[in-house]
Amino acid sequence: MQPIFWMIIIIAVLVVIIGIIAIITSKPSREEYKRTGKHPKGHYIGMGMAFGIALGMPFGVALDNIAFGPGLGLPIGLAIGMAMEQKYKDKLRELTPVEKKMKKIAVLSAFSFLIVGMIAGFVLFWLGAK
Numbered sequence: 001m002q003p004i005f006w007m008i009i010i011i012a013v014l015v016v017i018i019g020i021i022a023i024i025t026s027k028p029s030r031e032e033y034k035r036t037g038k039h040p041k042g043h044y045i046g047m048g049m050a051f052g053i054a055l056g057m058p059f060g061v062a063l064d065n066i067a068f069g070p071g072l073g074l075p076i077g078l079a080i081g082m083a084m085e086q087k088y089k090d091k092l093r094e095l096t097p098v099e100k101k102m103k104k105i106a107v108l109s110a111f112s113f114l115i116v117g118m119i120a121g122f123v124l125f126w127l128g129a130k
Contacts, residue, residue: 004128010120014113021109025102038093044084052077 029040056073060066085092095103 002128004124007121007124010117010124014117018110018113021106025106028096028098028102032093032096032099036093038091039088040095040099041085041092042095043092044088045078045081048077048079048081048084049074050077052080 029043033039052073052075053070054073056069056071056076057066058069059072060069063069
């Protein structure tokens, strides 16, 4: 089979696994929000960054440089998220110990999947070049 096929399969599997980890690690925050009615610090910054990347993607596609769009959208989303954090700072709370632990797990998982994905990409590229 073609290496590009395997690359697509690997990316799809990694995205599904990362999605499952995100759902599992966000459960304590959802439960704490139901209990207190407050989001954890950094909530609006993360939300702004995610929306900025998603909204920047069409600009990258339109300009025929896919990396430019998210690179443009990220700082804009970050600025909007920081402004929202300041606006709602009285409705934010500190992370609980469980949330801190889950955040570490999520970051380490994402980083490890990034490394695995990069290694798989290099191997498939190398196999395709032969």
